[in-house]
Amino acid sequence: MSTAETPAAPVRKRPVEYEVTVTEVRMETHDTGTLFLDFGSAPVEYKAGQFINIDPHQFPALRALAAFLQEQKGRRELFRSYSMSSAPHEPLVAITVKDEEFLPGLTKYPPLLAPYLLHGRLPGARIKVQGFMGPYTLPDDVQERTDHLVHIVAGSGGVPNFSILKDALHRGLKLRHTVLCSNKTWADMLFREELEKLEAANPGTVKVLHTLTRETEESRFGPNVRKGRIGQALLEELIPDRQTCLVYACGPAISPWDRRKALETRTPATPRFMEAVLGHLHTLGVDDKRIKRETYG
Ligand SMILES: Cc1cc2nc3c(=O)[nH]c(=O)nc-3n(C[C@H](O)[C@H](O)[C@H](O)COP(=O)(O)OP(=O)(O)OC[C@H]3O[C@@H](n4cnc5c(N)ncnc54)[C@H](O)[C@@H]3O)c2cc1C
Structure with missing residues (x-):
């Protein structure tokens, strides 16, 4: 009842x-x-x-x-x-x-x-x-909760967010999207061209930025590509509305096997993408309730 x-x-x-x-x-x-x-x-x-x-x-x-x-x-x-x-x-x-x-x-x-x-x-x-x-979806009342979705993804973690982005645009939801993708190299960038097209077709609504950890001369790829990991400074720059945005983060996290190994070797498991991003967001004052996450390797 x-x-x-x-x-x-x-x-x-x-x-x-x-x-x-x-x-x-x-x-x-x-x-x-x-x-x-x-x-x-x-x-x-x-x-x-x-x-x-x-x-x-x-x-x-x-x-x-x-x-x-x-x-x-x-x-x-x-x-x-x-x-x-x-x-x-x-x-x-x-x-x-x-x-x-x-x-x-x-x-x-x-x-x-x-x-x-x-x-x-x-x-x-x-x-x-x-x-x-899976619950990694937009709430029905998303437009009442926010006007800004921040997608933070690494590698194949970009898959569900790509679907969410296309769906929100197709349904005409009144949301801005900041899409932040972390990859190792230019060749690893998933849906790069499709994201470029969505950004071009939706100026002011979709903003896409990539970070590459293993390229040495990322500047040759243009202003939307930065060097290194997704760090706190970048998140601070891209998320001015930290009290009202909604974050959808997807990518690798410490696995159960990492935890088991950490226990066996008595050394703490190394934080991966998800732990690092959550740490930055929390430090910047984004409420945990505003962060939806999905993890996979
Ligand atoms: C909700 C969700 C959504 C996902 N969506 C996607 C997606 O869109 N695209 C995508 O590519 N993947 C996705 N994945 C990951 C996907 O489910 C698989 O885990 C992935 O494809 C690997 O499966 P596999 O059978 O090829 O490899 P696995 O057999 O699972 O092995 C993968 C790695 O884990 C290691 N490993 C496995 N078992 C152990 C163990 N017992 N101890 C130590 N190491 C071990 C292996 O050595 C190997 O390196 C998703 C996962 C989840 C939970």
Whole structure:
């Protein structure tokens, strides 16, 4: 029962399993590609920023690797989640996947699903996905809460924010968008051209800025590209309205494995993108309630 004092919890829809056709795999950068998924006649209802799950066990080509990894890790391999890079008004659902590598001495196990999604010659294949999930979405009353969305993303963390940005613009929401993307190099910049087009088509509404950590001469890329990590000074410059903005931050954070290793070696886990960004935002006085976050590697 709900009363005026205790509002009803939002109704959460159970994820539904769909069998979809992969129509195309399009490489966006040297290591990241978009899979376009055709849901046929199934009703597709999702919010920008949500994700789908994919069970790696459905692919016969991955059975031996999954069994090996399960033996090594002592637990069943889990579903992998992928945010939609498409927006709900677009005709095909799309997910954008970053390839994963096995780096001897650095990574503990070979990756399971991402390389297969990108290189397993899936166009034309029917695959099973579960959707749609995740609270990394705009609240219905977003325009009452803010007039400025600040997107702070790293690497493939740009995927759900790209969907949110396209959706907000398509719906004509009265919001300004500052999009701040952190990458290693120019070649790693995801959706660079699409973001440029959105910025050009929406002057005064969309502002895009990139930071690159591993380029030496970033000035040759123009005024919208800065050197280094997303630091406090940059956030201070870009977010004058720190009491009223809403921040959507997505990217890598300290993983459970980092924490386990830190415990074993008795050395604190090194803060990653998310911990660093949250630290800066808190120091600048952005209330935690104004920061929505999603983390993945
Ligand atoms: C909500 C959400 C949304 C996401 N959206 C996206 C997206 O849009 N695009 C995208 O590319 N990814 C996204 N991800 C990440 C994605 O779900 C996968 O984690 C990613 O693709 C890697 O999966 P994999 O099977 O290829 O690699 P995994 O098998 O998961 O391995 C990845 C890395 O983790 C290491 N590892 C795995 N298990 C262990 C262990 N037990 N101990 C130590 N190290 C270990 C491996 O050595 C490897 O380096 C999202 C994740 C979440 C939670």
